[in-house]
Amino acid sequence: MRWRALLAVAIGNLRSTPGAALVDATAAAVGAAALVLFVGLGLGIGDAARRMFPADDRLVDVGPPAVSLGGLLGGGRLDEGARARLAALPGVAAAWPRMNLQVPVAAPEPPRGLESAWPPGMTLQIPVVGIDPDMVARDVGRRVPFADPQGGGPIPIVLSRRLLEIYDKTIAPTWGVPGLPPGLDPVGLEMPVDLGRSIVPGRSEARVVAARIRLAGLSDRVPLYAVAVPLDTVRRLHALYRRRDPGYGLVTLLAATPADVPAIAAAVRRMGFSVDESVRATAERVGTVVTITTGALAGLAVLLGALAALAIARSRAASVAVRWREIALLQALGATTGEVRAVVLLEALLVSSAGGVAGAGVGRALAVAGDLAWKRALPDFPFRPDTFFQFPAWLPAAAVALAAGSALLGALAPAQAAARIDPARSLS
C-alpha cells in the first residue's frame, strides 16, 4: 500500500510538472535511442565485416619451409608424418591437410540450369585442391556426401561461400551475364568437367576423362581461388595420371582456443615449417576493428546517457527545490526519509523508463531510415549487407536499462537533498 501511495505521489508530481517530465523523458530517450542506434550499427558493421572477411582466429596455416637445407635433401617435407607431429602439438585440436591437384581440370559447359550465366563458348580452367572432409564437416549437409566417389559418380566439391557473392556482384557483371537466380540453393548443382584438360596449349594430358562435379556445400574454410574436393579424390587422380605424391601444400591447424595460437605458431616454426598467419591476422584485424567500432559507438551512447543523467539531475533537483514543503508534508504524514528518497527516484525511474522505451523505438526507426538511405546511396558490391544494423533481443532492454540506470544515478543527489529536508522547519 505504501509503495502504491508513493507511486501515486510520484505520478502526480510528474503530471503536475509536465514540462520538466517531458525534458527528462526526452533526455532519457536520446540516450536510449543512441544506444540502440549506435550499438545496433556497431553489431551490424561487425556482422558485415565478418561476412566480408570470414576468418577463424583459431586457424593456423602451416606450409613447407620456404628454403631449407632439409628441403634440398628431401627433409622438411609436409607429409603425413609431419601432419601427425603437428596434430600432436599442445593446444592443437585438429590438423587438416591440403593437397593441390597436379592434373588440369577444365569445365567446357555450365552447370545445368545456369546456362544463361555462362558466356557462350567459354571453357573454364578450374584449380582443384584436396582437403580433409573433417575440415568442412560443419558446413556440408547430408544431401551430397563429401567423400571420394571412387570413380562411381559425380565428384563432390565444396566452394568458398565468398566465391558466389563475388561471382554475383563482380564476375557476372564483368562477363555481361545475369547473376545467380535469387533464392537459388546451389547445393546439388552438377557441372560436366574434363579431367586432364588444360586451356593452355600443349599442357593437356594425353588422357582426358569426362566427369561430373556436384556441389556438396559452401564453406569459409576452403580457398577462394579453388574448388575443394576430398583429399582421397586427389590421391586417386594422382594415381590415375601417375603423378608422384607431391606432399601436402598446406596443413591447417585448429587451435583449441585462440589463446593457444601463438604457442602453436612458435612450435611450428621450431619444427622448421613456415606459418602463414594471414588468416589469423585478418581475423584479428577484423575483430579489432569490430571491437573498436562497437566500443566507440557504445561509448558515445553511454556518454549521451551520462548527459541525460546530468539533465535529469538538474531537473529533479529543481523539482525538489520547488516542492520542499510538499516533501516535508509527506514526512509529517508518516513517510520515512527513505520513502521520500524513493519518491524522487520513482519519478526519475518512471520518466526515464517511458523515455527509454520511446527512445528504443526511435533508435530502431532511425536505423530503418538509415538502411533505406544507404540502400539508395550505395552501389551494389560484393558482400553489401541487406542491413547495416543488428538488433539482438537484449538491445532494447539494455537501452531502457541504460536510460533508467542513468536517470537513477542522476536522481540520487536530488533524492538525498529531499531526504535532508527538515519537516519541522519546513512546515512551520
Added chain:
Amino acid sequence: MISAAGVTRSFLDGDREIPVLRGVDLEVAAGELVAVVGGSGSGKSTLLGVVGALDQGYGGEVVVAGERLRSLGPAARAALRSRRIGFVFQSFNLVPSLPALENVMLPGLLRRGAREPRAALRARAVAVLERVGLASKGSARPARLSGGERQRVAIARAILARPAVLLADEPTGHLDAATGAEVIRLFAELAREGAAVLVVTHEERVSSAAGRVLTLRDGRLG
C-alpha cells in the same frame, strides 16, 4: 496524551546559538483542547514540531500517545505520526497533484503495518470529507478549492486515522471569520470525541474556544 517536561530547543545562527524553547513543561490530556498563544517568533511552531515527532534536536522529555519520542527511531517516529498524530497547518499543505479525496487518503496509504483495503480506506475518506462538508469536492484538486475548503480537506486528512493527538499550527490564519469559526467548531468536536487537541495560534477567536490557554513567552510556557 501529550507530556513534555523541560523541553529545550535552540538553533544556530552562524556561530551563535539562539535558544527558542528554554524548558517547556506541557500536559494535554485526552479530550482536551489546549491553545498555545504567543507572539511571532516565540517558538510556538517549534514546540509543535517537537511534540509532533518531527524535530529530534530538542532537550528534555516528550511522551506522546504513550510513546517516549527520544527512544524512537526514524521509522517508529514515522509510524507514530501516521497512526497517532494528525497535523493541520496554516498553509494547508495539500499535495497539489492529488485530488482532495486522495489527499485525505494519503496518511492511510502511507501507514505501516496491517494494511487496510483500499476500498475501506476510500470509504472512510469519503466519510470524513462528508463530516467537514466537502463530500462533493473529492475529485477536485487543491488549486480548484477555496482557502476554507483546502483547510477543511487538511482537517479531514488529519482526522482520517482517528488520531489520539491533533496538532494545529495557526489553522485559521488564512481563513475568513465564518470559515475559521467552522474550523474551531470541528476542533472542539474532535476534542469531545477524545482527541488531545493542541492548537498554536495568535488569534483570540481560537484561544477563546480552548479549554485552556497557555502563553509561550521567552521560551517558557505560562
